[in-house]
Amino acid sequence: MPAGSVPVCRRALVNVGAGISIMPQKLLKSAHYIELGNYHYWPVLVPRGIRLYTYEQIPSFLKDNPYITDGYRAYLPSKLCLKSLFILSNETVNIWSHLLGFFLFFSLGIYDMTTVLPAASASRDDYVIYSICLFCFQVCMLCSVGYHLFCCHRSEKANRRWMALDYAGIAIGILGCYVPAVFYAFYCNEYWRQVYLIMVLAMILAVFFAQIHPYYLTKQWYSLRALIFCCVSVYGFIPTIHWIWQNGGMNTPIVQAFVPRVFVMYLMGAVAIFLYVTKIPERYFPGQLNYLGSSHQCWHILVVLMFYWWHQTGVYIMQYRHKQPCLELMST
Numbered sequence: 400m401p402a403g404s405v406p407v408c409r410r411a412l413v414n415v416g417a418g419i420s421i422m423p424q425k426l427l428k429s430a431h432y433i434e435l436g437n438y439h440y441w442p443v444l445v446p447r448g449i450r451l452y453t454y455e456q457i458p459s460f461l462k463d464n465p466y467i468t469d470g471y472r473a474y475l476p477s478k479l480c481l482k483s484l485f486i487l488s489n490e491t492v493n494i495w496s497h498l499l500g501f502f503l504f505f506s507l508g509i510y511d512m513t514t515v516l517p518a519a520s521a522s523r524d525d526y527v528i529y530s531i532c533l534f535c536f537q538v539c540m541l542c543s544v545g546y547h548l549f550c551c552h553r554s555e556k557a558n559r560r561w562m563a564l565d566y567a568g569i570a571i572g573i574l575g576c577y578v579p580a581v582f583y584a585f586y587c588n589e590y591w592r593q594v595y596l597i598m599v600l601a602m603i604l605a606v607f608f609a610q611i612h613p614y615y616l617t618k619q620w621y622s623l624r625a626l627i628f629c630c631v632s633v634y635g636f637i638p639t640i641h642w643i644w645q646n647g648g649m650n651t652p653i654v655q656a657f658v659p660r661v662f663v664m665y666l667m668g669a670v671a672i673f674l675y676v677t678k679i680p681e682r683y684f685p686g687q688l689n690y691l692g693s694s695h696q697c698w699h700i701l702v703v704l705m706f707y708w709w710h711q712t713g714v715y716i717m718q719y720r721h722k723q724p725c726l727e728l729m730s731t
């Protein structure tokens with residue numbers, strides 16, 4: 400750089416820096432970044448004040464996946480985080496997949512309450528169980544939307560709060576799966592129904608308390624977080640095996656009707672967690688799946704599919720239970 404250009408460069412930095420005081424000192428040092436930060440270079444789709452960054456340019460608390468190399472939003476105030484809902488970034492599919500998921504479960508809730516449950520002559524308990532289940536799914540979707548929308552906030556503290564809420568949302572979503580499953584599986588056995596419901600509630604509460612640990616949201620605990628959610632999900636094997644035994648083993652029609660549904664649910668869950676942890680497929684195509692096709696997007700879509708599948712299974716088992724009242728109670 401010619402010696403004479405230094406003052407000009409500094410003046411430019413001061414001028415531009417005044418307009419974007421949110422920029423950290425690290426970036427202000429680089430005239431190259433500041434010039435790229437001028438919104439004039441981003442005339443299409445990106446509102447004033449928002450730009451996209453590469454992996455190297457983002458703050459360390461956003462550095463989670465080195466295989467996603469570009470398309471990051473960062474350093475934004477809340478208002479611009481919200482506005483970024485309508486731009487194409489590497490979070491667009493993550494945000495919209497669960498925003499549409501929220502509308503799906505909201506609509507399903509209305510449809511259930513107005514059509515499915517009245518047609519099945521549902522009891523008050525059925526309404527309560529369906530409301531809890533769909534409410535949990537909707538909360539899970541909204542927490543996730545909130546995190547992916549506001550993770551680019553300029554404050555690390557805000558990012559961590561939204562991340563904690565996202566994890567809390569996953570736990571609530573899992574609770575939404577367990578409640579109808581335990582309720583209808585142990586429909587005719589109040590004792591075990593209460594035992595399993597209390598155990599599930601205790602487990603979800605334990606996950607909430609684990610989040611208070613200062614290391615919970617750190618990168619070092621990334622795999623441990625996934626492991627905790629695996630354990631919470633795999634715990635479902637215990638009531639499932641108990642239910643199979645209670646209903647007379649694998650050869651009975653009710654078991655044959657529902658076990659494949661449970662198996663499909665666990666298969667989708669296993670694939671989702673596998674992709675989440677291993678960061679496949681972007682690991683093999685670094686930089687090529689920044690906007691579409693990354694593991695987190697697959698995870699999001701699989702979560703919506705799992706919830707929908709489980710809701711449909713719930714409808715099926717409720718209708719079965721209404722047709723087959725608790726006549727012969729098997730031994731516990």
Ligand SMILES: [Zn+2]
Pocket residue numbers: 493543547695699
């Ligand atoms: Zn997510």
